[in-house]
Amino acid sequence: MTTQLTRNQPAAGSRGTARRGSDSSSAARVGRPGFGWALPATVFFALFAIVPLIMVAVLSFMSWDGLGSPEFVGMDNWSRILDDPVMIKSVWLTLLVTVLGVAIQTPLSILLGVWAAGQQRNRAVLSVIYFIPLLLSATAVSVLWRALLDPNFGIPAQATWLFGDGNLFGKQATAIGVLAFVSTWQFTPFHTLIYQGAARAIPHVLYQAAEIDGAGRYRQFFHITLPQLRNSVITSMILMIVGGLTTFETVLILTQGGPGTDTTISAYYMYQKAFKGFDFGAGAAIALVLVVAATVISLIVVRVSGYDKMRSSMEGLS
Amino acid sequence: MKIRARLPRLLAGGVTLGLTLSLxxxxxxxxxxxxxxxxxxxxxxxxxxxxxxxxxxxxxxxxxxxxxxxxxxxxxxxxxxxxxxxxxxxxxxxxxxxxxxxxxxxxxxxxxxxxxxxxxxxxxxxxxxxxxxxxxxxxxxxxxxxxxxxxQPVMLFHNKKVLDDAGVQPPRTWDELLDAVKKLKAKGVTPIALGAGDQWPTLMWFEYLYDRVAGPELFQKALGGDKSAWESPESKKALGMIKQLVDAGAFGSNFDSVKYTNGASPALVARGKAGFELMGSWYYSQQQDGDKDFAAKGLGYTAFPSVQGGKGDPTDIVGNTxxxxxxxxxxxxxxxxxxxxxxxxxxxxxxxxxxxxxxxxxxxxxxxxxxxxxxxxxxxxxxxxxKAPSFQLSWDQAYPPAAMTPIYQAVQQFFNGQTDAGGFIKAMQALPTE
Incomplete structure (x- = not known):
């Protein structure tokens, strides 16, 4: 959970600067603090992110089982994982889980967030309740749902008309469905929170003007709210994509990659290779594939969306 | 972008997760x-x-x-x-x-x-x-x-009352077990509870059938690096018998969604929804934790049934030595x-x-x-x-750690029909033995 929260920080920061930039009109480059301000964060980042990343990259060319010293094996790990049908399948599964996550969670959390942005007291109370799943650890959430979905003693046993024999974890489609559902249940509140904050920041004058012009609720939503939420959508989507690509605990506890290898997504496959099979070289190679994929996809999202130009979303207000 | 920071977190995540799991x-x-x-x-x-x-x-x-x-x-x-x-x-x-x-x-x-x-x-x-x-x-x-x-030897546990109600005696032979499965099924209970969601409980069936059919030598040969052992007629016969049991509906149809570790499969036996369960000797204390009365009076246990014409000694056992x-x-x-x-x-x-x-x-x-x-x-x-002439260590422990995940995958896929005998044999031959 803390990871979820900290992930939001750079995005929130950039939104802040974007706004400030637009306030003082385009070419304002005044009074930025020097590099010294960024030094602690940079050192921390280098020490705990860049250095390990380089070490993992080096390790992906070595053979190491945790005993003795690693040996260079050239491209061996790479050719092994690129030939490995389970690895290739895991990449597709990872993409599928990610796309499912974004496709389900985005509309849900926008609707909930915009709804929760209202000032009524009942919305505040309900928002607090919606927020609860986010306070539970992914492990606890997964253990909880595994028990709730037990075919003999859980929900499926009470609703056989819907679940049949309740063999949710025995077939690929339903197992992936469960994974998507549990992630949605857990992470939608977080994204709702992003949209709630963003929706509250939309100036009322826009809606007042729209009302005068005769725009109804739906037009207001599609022509004011959604465009104003644009940067939040991108922020939230990037977080969902990165979260989706690195989904791990839910798989570990809910399906263990099964049935067979049908839900073995890349992050879990890396764990199996490195920490179950003690093949750290192959594990490092898979990890690197994930890093590259996550970086490339995020860059694409940023480029395509124009987020990198840091334009204000406060169109028509300055 | 902060994305790169995900990687070390990923690696560290693996380690920390182990920690969080051991609640x-x-x-x-x-x-x-x-x-x-x-x-x-x-x-x-x-x-x-x-x-x-x-x-x-x-x-x-x-x-x-x-x-x-x-x-x-x-x-x-x-x-x-x-x-x-x-x-x-x-x-x-x-x-x-x-x-x-x-x-x-x-x-x-x-x-x-x-x-x-x-x-x-x-x-x-x-x-x-x-x-x-x-x-x-x-x-x-x-x-x-x-x-x-x-x-911790593996034994065949049963619910005495469920067996009585179906007119079934604890089976001493494979044929008696098949017969018991038929009778229990007719009574509307799952004949054998299986926490296949955990994967390792499924493996126990392979360990026993291979031993009963082929004797302990086949597995020892395979473990020693002679991969042809998996293609032998005995190996195929053991797989055929497992398939026969699964196809007879012995484990019901939703075993992949049932776990042993969260208490679901032992509860099936304790509450009379299933007749048998194959499990290590710790099963007794597991049942005792859940239902003291059942463990003391309702829980029966026997050795694994013998297989007619099999090469393995019927008193051989498997499990955690x-x-x-x-x-x-x-x-x-x-x-x-x-x-x-x-x-x-x-x-x-x-x-x-x-x-x-x-x-x-x-x-x-x-x-x-x-x-x-x-x-x-x-x-x-x-x-x-x-008395056991051979006490076979669980396969997942006998092989080096790198083989564990592939073994679990192979047994799960064979049980739920994702792979056939040929696929299983191939998967076992691909295991690292060193």
Missing amino acids: SACGGGSGGGSSNDGKIHVLVYGDTNNKVEKQIVETFNKTSDVKAVLDTIPGADYQQKLQTIISTPQAPDVFFNWGGGSIKPFVKADLLMPLDDFIKDDPGLKSNFLPSVFNNATVDGKPYGIPMRGT NNYYSVLKKTKHPEAVAKFLKLMYSDEFVKAQLGLGNLPTTTNTEKFLDGSTNPAYSHFQYDLVK
């Missing part, structure tokens, strides 16, 4: 001290059994000049942490393991001390243990481990370690283990069985282990 393990994790401090460090798997290990260390320290220190690592983390410290200066002198494949990589890396010299000085270090158990910590013909907890203490080659105090290991066949040790509900595998255990928490159950188990 129940609250032992003081003080793993690793330097072996230069004039003490011997004993590293064990952290769980409720540590009570006995603590007591034995205290007994040892009363008489020894070189003191022993007990370090524990919470359960789920054990193998990973051991692997990372064993080749460092923080390595312990003596450590807990599962024998077989769990120590093979360490022997290969030349980290462990063969116990031949200890045994030469005190033959009791070998002769006081049941041979079928002692031999499972032997690598390349040399002994590397002394049994240090209880044995025991846990072992192995010794690091670089220990500075071999004499003290030898003295410590001798306590593993002492009367005090046996009594303390029985008091916890464990069944030690020393030859003097028999004397104390009547003082155990459940004498009838202890006697049954002890006889089973003592």
Whole structure:
């Protein structure tokens, strides 16, 4: 959970600067603090992110089982994982889980967030309740749902008309469905929170003007709210994509990659290779594939969306 | 972008996750001290059994000049942490393991001390243990481990009432089991509960059928690197019989969604929704935790049925033979370690283990069985282990760690029909044996 929260920080920061930039009109480059301000964060980042990343990259060319010293094996790990049908399948599964996550969670959390942005007291109370799943650890959430979905003693046993024999974890489609559902249940509140904050920041004058012009609720939503939420959508989507690509605990506890290898997504496959099979070289190679994929996809999202130009979303207000 | 920061988190995540998983393990994790401090460090798997290990260390320290220190690592983390410290200066002198494949990589890396010299000085270090158990910590013909907890053979458990209601006797042969399945199914109960969601419970069926059909030699051959063993007619026959059982509906249709570890499959048996379950001897205490009354009166247990025309001895068993203490080659105090290991066949040790509900595998255990928490159950188990010509260590422990995940995948896929006999054989042939 803390990871979820900290992930939001750079995005929130950039939104802040974007706004400030637009306030003082385009070419304002005044009074930025020097590099010294960024030094602690940079050192921390280098020490705990860049250095390990380089070490993992080096390790992906070595053979190491945790005993003795690693040996260079050239491209061996790479050719092994690129030939490995389970690895290739895991990449597709990872993409599928990610796309499912974004496709389900985005509309849900926008609707909930915009709804929760209202000032009524009942919305505040309900928002607090919606927020609860986010306070539970992914492990606890997964253990909880595994028990709730037990075919003999859980929900499926009470609703056989819907679940049949309740063999949710025995077939690929339903197992992936469960994974998507549990992630949605857990992470939608977080994204709702992003949209709630963003929706509250939309100036009322826009809606007042729209009302005068005769725009109804739906037009207001599609022509004011959604465009104003644009940067939040991108922020939230990037977080969902990165979260989706690195989904791990839910798989570990809910399906263990099964049935067979049908839900073995890349992050879990890396764990199996490195920490179950003690093949750290192959594990490092898979990890690197994930890093590259996550970086490339995020860059694409940023480029395509124009987020990198840091334009204000406060169109028509300055 | 912060994305790059995900990677180390990923790696660290693997380790931390192990930690978070061991919710129940609250032992003081003080793993690793330097072996230069004039003490011997004993590293064990952290769980409720540590009570006995603590007591034995205290007994040892009363008489020894070189003191022993007990370090524990919470359960789920054990193998990973051991692997990372064993080749460092923080390595312990003596450590807990599962024998077989769990120590093979360490022997290969030349980290462990063969116990031949200890045994030469005190033959009791070998002769006081049941041979079928002692031999499972032997690598390349040399002994590397002394049994240090209880044995856990796999048995066929049943709900007496469910069997009575269906007019079924506990099966002694495979055909009787098939017949029982038919009758239980007609009664509308799941004949055999299976927590296939955990994958390893499924494996037990393979271990027993291969042993009954082909004898222990087939698996030993395969483990030794002769991969043709998996293609033999016996192998195919065993697979055919498993398939027959699954197709007969013995396990119902939703076994992949049932887990043993969250108590779901034992509950099926306890509540009369299933007739049988194949499980290790810890099943009794699992049922006792859930429903004391059922464990005492309603739970029956038998050995695995025999297979007509099979090459394996019907008294062979499979399971977790025991846990072992192995010794690091670089220990500075071999004499003290030898003295410590001798306590593993002492009367005090046996009594303390029985008091916890464990069944030690020393030859003097028999004397104390009547003082155990459940004498009838202890006697049954002890006889089973003592009489067994072969006690096959669970396949996932016998193979090196790298084989574990592929084995689980293969057995799961064979059970739920994702792969056929040919696919299973191929998967087993692809396992690393070194």
